Amino acid sequence: MKLDILAVAAHPDDAEICVGGTLLLAAARGKRVGIVDLTRGELGTRGSAQDRSRETAAANALLQPLLRANLALPDGRVEASTEARESLAALIREHQPEVLLAHHTEDLHPDHSTAGRIAREAWYLSGLARLAPAGDKPKRPARLYHFMGHVPFEPTLVVDIGEVWERKLELVRCYASQITPAAPGDRGEHFLFGADILQRVETRARFYGERIGVRYGEPLLARGPLPCFDPLIA
Numbered sequence: 001m002k003l004d005i006l007a008v009a010a011h012p013d014d015a016e017i018c019v020g021g022t023l024l025l026a027a028a029r030g031k032r033v034g035i036v037d038l039t040r041g042e043l044g045t046r047g048s049a050q051d052r053s054r055e056t057a058a059a060n061a062l063l064q065p066l067l068r069a070n071l072a073l074p075d076g077r078v079e080a081s082t083e084a085r086e087s088l089a090a091l092i093r094e095h096q097p098e099v100l101l102a103h104h105t106e107d108l109h110p111d112h113s114t115a116g117r118i119a120r121e122a123w124y125l126s127g128l129a130r131l132a133p134a135g136d137k138p139k140r141p142a143r144l145y146h147f148m149g150h151v152p153f154e155p156t157l158v159v160d161i162g163e164v165w166e167r168k169l170e171l172v173r174c175y176a177s178q179i180t181p182a183a184p185g186d187r188g189e190h191f192l193f194g195a196d197i198l199q200r201v202e203t204r205a206r207f208y209g210e211r212i213g214v215r216y217g218e219p220l221l222a223r224g225p226l227p228c229f230d231p232l233i234a
């Protein structure tokens with residue numbers, strides 16, 4: 001099944017938190033959207049793997065991606081192995097997306113940075129005709145954009161997600177185990193920044209939205225300059 005956009009995320013909930021608005025917006029414009037999670041998030045401090053797969057199903061019901069795949073790599077131990085990048089390259093060849101969205105390769109969580117690296121390497125490998133098994137069509141997506149995790153970067157572009165903002169929050173709220181306290185003493189705060197996930201999502205969306213003169217935005221980074229064929233409308 002042909003996709004327009006494929007988001008590659010380390011854990012179920014990363015795609016929704018980082019680019020949920022972009023994906024909702026693309027789907028609303030009739031684009032064929034898919035997500036592949038590299039792990040099941042079984043190592044998360046809050047919630048079991050079962051909780052997280054239930055939550056992913058709820059998020060899928062809202063976003064309705066045409067594909068929600070999982071490579072079932074070990075959570076907390078994601079490695080940019082030949083096997084990992086070739087499985088992702090096979091998925092890219094199978095679904096032929098034009099745009100790949102992936103973690104930035106610099107992030108505090110090693111699974112995130114490694115997932116970004118796996119995506120970048122698979123993006124390249126999927127275009128190599130001789131690496132594809134007979135019958136598989138090579139495909140290197142036209143665009144690879146990195147989304148923002150723990151470490152801020154200066155974005156190449158910011159997507160105006162104002163019209164889907166409330167739905168993005170609904171998507172993130174599907175992951176109740178990640179945004180509600182698990183036990184007495186757990187104040188629902190993010191261990192790194194002392195702010196809960198919903199608060200961080202809003203602060204970031206407001207900040208990057210303001211950078212382009214809108215209320216809510218999601219930052220993306222392209223490697224290298226983007227082509228412009230008409231300097232008058234750049």
Ligand SMILES: [Zn+2]
Nearest residue numbers: 010011014112
């Ligand atoms: Zn994650």
